[in-house]
Amino acid sequence: MSELDLLARGGVVGGGGAGFPLWKKLAAPAEQLLINGAECEPLLKSDQYLMRRYPAQLIEAASRLAAIVSAREAVICLKDHYAPQIAALSEVLKQRTFTPPVRLHLLPTVYPIGDEQALLHSATGKTVPPGALPGSVGCTVVSVSTALNALRALNGKPVTARFVTVAGEVRRPGVYRAPIGMPVQELLEKAGGATIPRYRLVLGGPMMGPLADEKDPGVVTKTLGGVLVLPAEHVLVNHAMLSMEQARVRARSACIQCRTCTDLCPRHLLGHPIYPHLTMRAFAAGNRLEPSAMLCMECGICELYACPMGLNPRRVQQMHKAELRAKGERPAFELKEAPALAEYHQAPSGRVLARIHAAQYDIPVPDEAVEVTTEVVRIPMKQHIGAPAEPCVTAGSTVRRGDVIGRMADGALGADIHASVCGTVEQAGNGWVVIRADRTAGA
Ligand code: SF4
Ligand code: SF4
DSSP: OOHHHHHHTOOOOOOSTTTBHHHHHOOOOOOOOOOOEEEOSSTTOOOHHHHHHHHHHHHHHHHHEEEEHSEEEEEEETTTTHHHHHHHHHHHHHHHHOSSSHHHHHHSSEEESSSHHHHHHHHSSOOOOOOOOOOGGGGEEEHHHHHHHHHHHTTTTTOHHHEEEEEEEEEEEEOOOOOOOHHHHHHHHHOOOSSSSSSEEEESSSOOOOOOOOSSOOOTTTOOOOOEEEEOOOOOHHHOOOOHHHHHHHHHOOOOOOHHHHHHOOOHTTTOOHHHHHHHHHHHHHHHHGGGGGGOOOHIIIIIIITTTTHHHHHHHHHHHHHHHHOOOOOOOOOOOTTTTTTGGGGGHHHHHHHTOGGGGOOOOSSOOOOOOOSSSESOOOOOOOOOOOOOOOTTTTEOOEEEEEOOOTSSSSOOOOEEEEEEEEEEETTTEEEEEEEOOOO
């Protein structure tokens, strides 16, 4: 089996965001392979834990993935204040040589330096043109957890678990290793439960993670990096709950067109022609869609950090982007010169954390992740961009951890899905496979 087949059959997809299948990403050659170790969402600690705990494996993964895309080098990019991680990785690099070679690049501690285009610019000096992908400038970007999953898959071990940071108003915040398909509510209980009676869960980091459904917060998936417990009246919850009509009334009455949202937009700072203040103007007037909203990567800087009036330019960008997509619009954009003083307009991570009223939830990187188990896993067949996997087991089947339970269709964009526990299949169909764990079955 080729290495790309091993990655597809091992179910490796991007660990953050939409879950892009890694085999597809690595199918194109690149000059440099970048490992994204920024973990730029405030409060999340899983990647920092993994870099410190598994430095040799991460470096080996970086070099092997670089070889797959025929890159001349792999660059592990991490923030300049991640001292223990830098020390652990440097020690391995001192002791061993790798082909292709691996080196470290230290990123400034600003948000969102983990945006792959901001990271790529910092590490290589290149700028990805607006609307394009890193491959257009000869780079491939892979996250820490994805790279480690890839190394396991290349050695025949599929993705069955996920390291998840649980933080906020929870009794035992930390990094948890949870089986794919574990209910999020149960994970929260394993972390000691919420410390307050009225809370909302955020799935992911505080800047970009969506609010979980109150009745069914969902399950641990390959792309779930964090679970945050926030007071029901927290500013982030209020932003997410605002209706678009309320946002429009506020935009009409309070947007002073100061353009701070544009001036601090990280993509604008790269020279992309994106102008959230213009989207706000068009939204308030309700008379047109702003094409540059297509370039928004939804980092939240404009809304949660920049706007002096507490308005919602990110929500408005999301809305305009969705409507433009629904109309099938594909505007073309040209890269411009980066604004003067762009490097001084970046948002320090500590300031961002304070601005979103979440500094009190920041925890140190734990020494060890907590392994958690569950009785029943509910595993979605779609945890990635592309076509869902098709269940290949039926109710009553006995499975072992790592067995394939969902197959990617031949030639489709996707990845296989695997049993995350040993046990008996209770249901298979409608996009899910439910397995009851058999505690006597072992690993
Ligand atoms: S920063 Fe706020 S007030 Fe200023 S233009 Fe943007 S949305 Fe309007
Ligand atoms: S969310 Fe705001 S700051 Fe972030 S890319 Fe979109 S417009 Fe720019």
